[in-house]
Amino acid sequence: MSQVRLEQITKSFGNVTVIPPLELHIADREFVVLVGPSGCGKTTTLRMIAGLETATSGSIRIGERDVTDLRPGLRNCSMVFQNYALYPHMTVAENIGYGMKVRGTPKAEVDKAVTDAARILNLGAYLGRKPSALSGGQRQRVAIGRAIVRQPDVFLFDEPLSNLDAKLRIEMRTEIKLLHRRLQTTAVYVTHDQVEAMTMADRVVVMNQGRIEQAADPITLYEAPANLFVAAFIGAPSMNFIEGRLEGGDGGLQFKGDGDVAIKVPENRAGKLGAFAGKEVVLGIRPEHTMAADAGAPTVKLTVRDVEPLGPHTLALGKVGQAAFTAQVHAASRIGPDDQIEVPIEAAKIHFFLKETGKAIGR
Amino acid sequence: MSVRTLKGKRRWLALGGCLVWLAITFFPLYWVLITSFKTPIAVVGGPTYLPFVDFEPSLTAWSELLSGQRGQFFNTFLASTIIGLSASIAATFIGAMAAYALVRFTFRFRLLSALIFVAIAFGGFLVGRHVLGYGQGISLIYAFVAALALAVISSRFRLPGPELGNNDIVFWFVSQRMFPPIVAAFALYLMYTEMGKLGFKLVDSYIGLTFAYIAFSLPIVIWLMRDFFEALPVEVEEAAMVDNVPSWRIFFGIVLPMSKPGLIATFMITLAFVWNEFLFALFLTNSKWQTLPILVAGQNSQRGDEWWAISAAALVAIIPMMVMAGLLSRLMRSGLLLGAIK
Known part of the structure; x- marks a missing residue:
């Protein structure tokens, strides 16, 4: 059992608090991705688990052990770094086996572990090469190999794919996922790329300014973001936001917003949202939910400023009132800059957030 | 801009300029070389430039030097070599450890x-x-x-x-090289004689001179090695830390091999300093552990302006350093870090 528990962890550098008290429990065998904009504290959190940073207060437990004050080597974690961090003067085989050799493992055992790791990672042909003679993807595989042979309680990944080109990144994404399924080891993975987070994680932890904004499985994050930050961060292109207020009346609850936006709140949600009538709210709708086919769907008026044809569909970028808005339209539609188009909105996919706190409402 | 981008006349001008400079830098060496093969008559008889044409080369100066007529030549050469190598190796090694500590740990x-x-x-x-x-x-x-x-x-x-903090410590080390060495040399001589009275012979001893050279080389070594260590990617060491590699093995097994070019460059600079050092050797030695610079300088004062003999001695002092630089420059090539990151 190697669950990881961060209990009321804080981190300050001098007078600057990077992580206010943070609580995070990672289950055994879980693949958790920490995601957030740069400077949100995700890497610091990972380094505290590894022991490369010491927590200012709070405690860290791996399995049943309290590792808060243990040095990195004794925590039985393996870490893969963004820039690979290979030993440049050693061959691939020496790189992978160095840790075991230093810990005094018999040579035959080291050789076997290195061969096994090389087989899993398709590095067999390169064991005698130096890292300088490898491509970026191969180098990162060596780094992963070095992590595997440790047989750690927890794998720690610090943006391991950020230095690879786009195609290789997608391949390695799958490889790491398969590897996790095969090894069944708890993994904590840090990335700033929300697509990577969504595609790899059992559970995504969205962080901002050292706080956890939401921790949930990818689909929940996408369908039910807890607040404006998560809503804006998850999904590409990102969610559209229109500011306005909820108004009760004869025809039921209505959202009235900037740019003559008037959308009737669906009956099934009016009940919960009724309490917020008269309050300033933000309406959120994802670009992919602006292609509603059913007649009678509410619409907004979009002034198009740019058109991005992507193949399967086309993105129309522009403004609704003063708010930036991106709509997804059919690939066949003939629109151009400065056009004014009526964009239908799928009422069921609308999100409402309280403007004051940013919290999602009406769920 | 590279010389290769120059065209026509300007290119020839650039080449000509370089050749003139080359001649200026090489001429003294050439002059010393031919002088060491001249007879006393040929030296005092006005300038001659080409062996076999202007003058008949002779091995007089060399045979006098090597037969020991001009002081304890072999002994001096050996002393210089032993002290030079051991002081440079020890200074580079100790200084590298100090520099690493100053780069990776915070001292307050x-x-x-x-x-x-x-x-x-x-x-x-x-x-x-x-x-x-x-x-x-x-x-x-x-x-x-x-x-x-x-x-x-x-x-x-x-x-x-x-x-x-760390920067103040480094400044303290480097500041020791700011005052004139004569201050330290004189004080050191007094200290060594006092130690001698207590029974530890330091003046004109291997230990005494080597210690002085190590102490005086350390500031430069620490200063140079600090820059090399700062350029190393810290993640490589962190990866080893997570892998439970003990600190001393990280230093010896990973950090030192990665900074080999820096170590060798620093070793060369230290060796050149120790090999050419005159003042400390003058104060702290008198016969047994006298070094080559003292011998070369002594040629003039003991026997007068016998340029043929001085030239031969000077060449002997230069050649080992050139050989050393030639051998080590192969190891100084950069690119050792390639593949560690990115």
């Missing part, structure tokens, strides 16, 4: 601790000498041990006053 201490050290060291010496009536050597030893102990103990307490 109060200015007051440093002042305590200075005050106790000087005051203790004076008290020992004049109040307690100890000899100079004994006072010196007691005062320094007491000063060091008190400074270390005092740094455990939260003293008032400004706090110093």
Whole structure:
């Protein structure tokens, strides 16, 4: 059992608090991705688990052990770094086996572990090469190999794919996922790329300014973001936001917003949202939910400023009132800059957030 | 802009300029070389430039030098080599460790601790000498041990006053090279003689001169190696830390091999300094451990302007360094870090 528990962890550098008290429990065998904009504290959190940073207060437990004050080597974690961090003067085989050799493992055992790791990672042909003679993807595989042979309680990944080109990144994404399924080891993975987070994680932890904004499985994050930050961060292109207020009346609850936006709140949600009538709210709708086919769907008026044809569909970028808005339209539609188009909105996919706190409402 | 981008006349001008400069730098060496093969008559008879054409080469100077007629040549050469190599190796090694510590660990201490050290060291010496009536050597030893102990103990307490860090330590090291060496050489000579009175022979001994050279080379070594270590990617060491590699193995097994070009460059600079050093050798040696610069300089003062003999001795002092530089420059190539990151 190697669950990881961060209990009321804080981190300050001098007078600057990077992580206010943070609580995070990672289950055994879980693949958790920490995601957030740069400077949100995700890497610091990972380094505290590894022991490369010491927590200012709070405690860290791996399995049943309290590792808060243990040095990195004794925590039985393996870490893969963004820039690979290979030993440049050693061959691939020496790189992978160095840790075991230093810990005094018999040579035959080291050789076997290195061969096994090389087989899993398709590095067999390169064991005698130096890292300088490898491509970026191969180098990162060596780094992963070095992590595997440790047989750690927890794998720690610090943006391991950020230095690879786009195609290789997608391949390695799958490889790491398969590897996790095969090894069944708890993994904590840090990335700033929300697509990577969504595609790899059992559970995504969205962080901002050292706080956890939401921790949930990818689909929940996408369908039910807890607040404006998560809503804006998850999904590409990102969610559209229109500011306005909820108004009760004869025809039921209505959202009235900037740019003559008037959308009737669906009956099934009016009940919960009724309490917020008269309050300033933000309406959120994802670009992919602006292609509603059913007649009678509410619409907004979009002034198009740019058109991005992507193949399967086309993105129309522009403004609704003063708010930036991106709509997804059919690939066949003939629109151009400065056009004014009526964009239908799928009422069921609308999100409402309280403007004051940013919290999602009406769920 | 590269010379290759120049065209026509300008290119020839650039080439001509380079050749003139080459001739200027090489001429003294050439002059020393041919002079060492001239007979006394040929040297004093006006300038001659080409062997076999202008003058008939002779091996007089070399045979005199190598047969020992001009002082203990082999002995001196051996002393220079032993002291040079051992002092440079020790200085590079110790300095590298100090530089690594200064790059990777944070040190903090109060200015007051440093002042305590200075005050106790000087005051203790004076008290020992004049109040307690100890000899100079004994006072010196007691005062320094007491000063060091008190400074270390005092740094455990939260003293008032400004706090110093790693950069201040590095500045302190480098600042030792700012005052004229004669200050240190003279003081060192006095200290060594006092130690000699206590029974530890340091003047004209291997230990004495080597210690002096190590101490005087350390600032430069620390300063150079700090830059090399700072350029190393810290993640490589962190990866090893997570992998439970002990600190000393990280240093010897990973950090030192990665900074090999830097170590060799630093070793070369230190060796060149020690090999050519004159002042300390003049003060601290007299016969047994005399070094080559003293011998070469001595040629002139002992026998007058016998340029043929001085030239031969000078060449002997230059050649080992050139061989050393030639051998080591292959190892100094950069690109060792390639593949560690990105």
